[in-house]
Amino acid sequence: MNRRTLLAALVGIVIAPLAGAQASTSDEIAKYRAALQDGNPAELWEARGEDLWKQKRGPRAASLERCDLGSGPGVVKGAYAELPRYFADADRVMDLETRLVWCMVQLQGYTEAEAKKNPFGSGSDKRSDLEALTAYIAVESRGVKMNVPLAHSKELEAYRIGEKLFYYRGGTHDFACATCHGEDGKRIRLQELPNLMTAEGAQKAYTTWPAYRVSQGELRTFEWRLHDCFRQQRFPELVFGSDAAIALTMYLARNANGGVFDAPAIKR
Amino acid sequence: MGEPMKIRATLTGDATEVKVLMNHEMETGQRKDAQGQTIPAWFIQTIGVTWTGKTVLSAQWGPAVAKNPFLSFKFKGGAKGDTLAVRWVDSRGDQRTDEAIIA
Amino acid sequence: MYVGRRTFLKSSGGVTLYALVTAAGWLDAEEALAQAWNKAAFDTHSLGDTLHALGGGEPTQSKDIEFVQTPEIAENGAVVPVGVTSRIPKTESIAILIEKNPNMLAAVFDIPTGTEPVISTRVKMAQTSNIYALVKAEGRYYVAAKEVKVTLGGCGG
Numbered sequence: 001m002n003r004r005t006l007l008a009a010l011v012g013i014v015i016a017p018l019a020g021a022q023a024s025t026s027d028e029i030a031k032y033r034a035a036l037q038d039g040n041p042a043e044l045w046e047a048r049g050e051d052l053w054k055q056k057r058g059p060r061a062a063s064l065e066r067c068d069l070g071s072g073p074g075v076v077k078g079a080y081a082e083l084p085r086y087f088a089d090a091d092r093v094m095d096l097e098t099r100l101v102w103c104m105v106q107l108q109g110y111t112e113a114e115a116k117k118n119p120f121g122s123g124s125d126k127r128s129d130l131e132a133l134t135a136y137i138a139v140e141s142r143g144v145k146m147n148v149p150l151a152h153s154k155e156l157e158a159y160r161i162g163e164k165l166f167y168y169r170g171g172t173h174d175f176a177c178a179t180c181h182g183e184d185g186k187r188i189r190l191q192e193l194p195n196l197m198t199a200e201g202a203q204k205a206y207t208t209w210p211a212y213r214v215s216q217g218e219l220r221t222f223e224w225r226l227h228d229c230f231r232q233q234r235f236p237e238l239v240f241g242s243d244a245a246i247a248l249t250m251y252l253a254r255n256a257n258g259g260v261f262d263a264p265a266i267k268r
Numbered sequence: 269m270g271e272p273m274k275i276r277a278t279l280t281g282d283a284t285e286v287k288v289l290m291n292h293e294m295e296t297g298q299r300k301d302a303q304g305q306t307i308p309a310w311f312i313q314t315i316g317v318t319w320t321g322k323t324v325l326s327a328q329w330g331p332a333v334a335k336n337p338f339l340s341f342k343f344k345g346g347a348k349g350d351t352l353a354v355r356w357v358d359s360r361g362d363q364r365t366d367e368a369i370i371a
Numbered sequence: 372m373y374v375g376r377r378t379f380l381k382s383s384g385g386v387t388l389y390a391l392v393t394a395a396g397w398l399d400a401e402e403a404l405a406q407a408w409n410k411a412a413f414d415t416h417s418l419g420d421t422l423h424a425l426g427g428g429e430p431t432q433s434k435d436i437e438f439v440q441t442p443e444i445a446e447n448g449a450v451v452p453v454g455v456t457s458r459i460p461k462t463e464s465i466a467i468l469i470e471k472n473p474n475m476l477a478a479v480f481d482i483p484t485g486t487e488p489v490i491s492t493r494v495k496m497a498q499t500s501n502i503y504a505l506v507k508a509e510g511r512y513y514v515a516a517k518e519v520k521v522t523l524g525g526c527g528g
Contacts, residue, residue: 025444032442035452041336043274044291124271124293190446190522214450217335268446283487296495298473313408324486330413332469332477332495334450340491341480 025190033268042135042212042264045219049136052129058108067103069096069137080141081261084250086152093158095249097223098241100133119240120224123217131210134221138210138263146207146261148254155250158243162251165244166196171234177248179233191268196252203259206252211265219264222249270356270364277352277370284346284370286317286325288339288354296331312337312356319345319352319370346370413476418503418514421468421476427512435459436504436515440491448498448521454491455504457513462488464507471500496521 053064053076069079070087084095090102097119104115121128149155169176180186181196195201209222223245230238238245271291278285290312297309311331317324324343346352348370355365412424422430439454455465465488466479477494488506496502499520506513 028442028444029446032444032446032452035440035442036450039287039289039338039340041289041291041338043289044271044336047272047274190444212336215447217449294495296473322485323483325483326481328408328412328479330474330476330478332472332474334493334495338491338493340454341486342489343483343486345485 026192029190033266036214036266040212040264040266042139042210042219042266045132045135045212046139046264047136048127049132049134052133053136058104058110060107060109062107062109064100064103064107064133066107067100069099076137076140078141078144080138080263081144081146082148084155084158084246084253085149086154091154093152093154093246093250095223095246095253096134096137097130097221098246100130100137101241116241120220120227121218131219131221131224134210135219135264138261141261142263144261146203146253146256146259148250148257150254158247158250159254161243161247162249165248166251171236173234175233175235177229177233196255199255199258202252202255206256207259207261208263208265208267210263211267214266214268222253270358270362273354273356273364273366275352275354275366275368277346277368279346279348279370283342283344284319284352285342286340286352286354288317290337290339290356290364292335292337292356292358294331294333294335294337298331310359312358315339315354315356317341317352317354319343319350324352409479412479413474415475417475418468418470418505421466422505422512424476425466425479425507427507430505430512430514433459433506433513433515436506436513438502438504438515438517439489441502441517441519443518444520444522445496446522448496450493451496451519451521452491452493453502455489455506457488457504457506457508459488459506459508459513462506462508465490466503466505466507467492467494468503468505469494469496469500470503472497475503 056063066073069076070082070085071079080096083099084093086093087099094102101112101115104110105112118126118128119130121131150159166177169179177196180188180193184195186193194205196205209225210219212218213220223240226245226248227238227240230236273291274289276287292312293310294312295307295310297306299307301307309331312329312333315325315327315329317326325341350370351367352370353365353367355363357363409424412421415421415424418430422428435458437456437458439456441453445451453467455467457465462482464479464481467477468475469477478492480490482488496519499518501516501518504515
């Protein structure tokens with residue numbers, strides 16, 4: 001056996017157990033995730049969201065029960081699985097959160113600033129109404145197949161912009177979404193990164209948001225997830241409810257079509 | 269009065285399985301806020317679960333129980349339609365009682 | 372019933388709770404005593420000190436205490452599922468202790484007759500550590516341990 005073959009053989013011997021260790025680590029983490037499924041604190045947000053949907057609030061003392069999430073006024077069941085979409089009354093594409101802000105303004109009389117005031121909650125003193133409402137609307141789509149429309153010209157435009165944003169490299173690290181989410185088998189420390197460019201990866205990722213994020217101790221929405229990705233990429237802040245956020249959501253949600261919606265989930 | 273909890277009580281054979289999700293910050297008193305001030309400890313200290321006047325579980329907790337605590341246990345007895353009550357008292361003296369029907 | 376429970380009522384916390392709870396009429400006097408919070412036990416840094424605060428003696432290692440649905444690796448220490456099943460006859464209580472936490476005792480569950488000695492909850496772990504399950508049965512203490520590794524997830528935990 002020559003030196004090169006021997007070296008290759010030795011490397012093979014070292015790599016094999018490491019690969020085995022990695023496999024068993026992800027098995028153990030899968031067990032951790034499975035153990036968390038029973039009793040998801042997201043249910044507490046769902047309950048509060050349902051109350052907020054039905055309560056008469058704001059300067060007009062009205063409830064949100066006439067809010068049209070795309071399937072008709074007040075229809076909540078299945079609505080999340082068809083968002084984002086174009087809304088004629090606003091003449092723009094909206095994700096769930098921007099649509100909720102719209103309804104809070106139109107039906108309840110809040111100003112847009114008031115409605116958007118606290119998108120990401122923190123503890124019991126600084127609860128976010130939008131997070132609670134999102135949790136409630138989301139759970140009413142559990143079990144429904146993703147079915148985001150791509151018919152209106154503005155929906156197509158949003159999808160294309162979202163796609164551009166997904167591949168756009170920038171920031172101090174020259175990262176794009178695709179840098180971390182464009183290949184199979186990538187991970188950061190022990191966190192496996194979903195490949196969002198495959199149907200399976202896209203579906204698994206999108207259908208599990210919103211989620212109770214254990215590390216946050218809060219129910220977090222998809223807008224939060226994108227906001228946090230931008231932070232981790234060292235990108236400028238992704239403004240809540242911005243066209244950029246909606247476009248990126250449109251791209252990722254549409255790519256998840258066919259996947260069964262299964263949120264709110266519970267994540268690390 | 270604390271925030272409402274979610275209780276699920278299901279009869280399986282001759283035993284009732286109880287699962288509770290409580291709404292509580294369970295602040296350890298170890299964390300500091302953005303200004304560097306210690307966030308004071310605030311957590312559920314005692315719990316009692318009763319069924320037809322009988323205590324089926326009681327517990328004492330410290331701040332190491334996770335935020336928005338989950339609890340699951342089983343007791344012999346219970347019938348569909350019976351009421352189960354869960355009560356907690358926290359370190360501020362605040363308390364919460366919620367009831368559930370055994371299904 | 373813990374030995375020496377009544378002595379803990381002398382701490383101010385215990386008196387406040389007692390007053391609150393009996394005023395609410397929820398528990399009768401006897402049970403109200405059982406609801407006092409054992410401050411000393413939640414302020415200990417070793418298994419021995421915790422046992423002393425609980426009024427117990429040296430525990431025996433037991434293979435009849437099982438960790439169920441308790442993963443080897445927790446993706447985040449903020450929420451670690453812990454399940455304990457005791458096969459020791461006449462189990463009166465199950466306590467969960469986390470060795471490397473600032474204070475060891477996380478929770479104590481009293482198991483009345485008729486309730487299964489099986490408990491499932493979630494704890495916070497400051498770092499990779501042994502978790503002890505301490506069972507009291509007929510006045511004696513038994514213990515089992517399991518190491519749970521705590522990791523930080525991907526980007527920024």
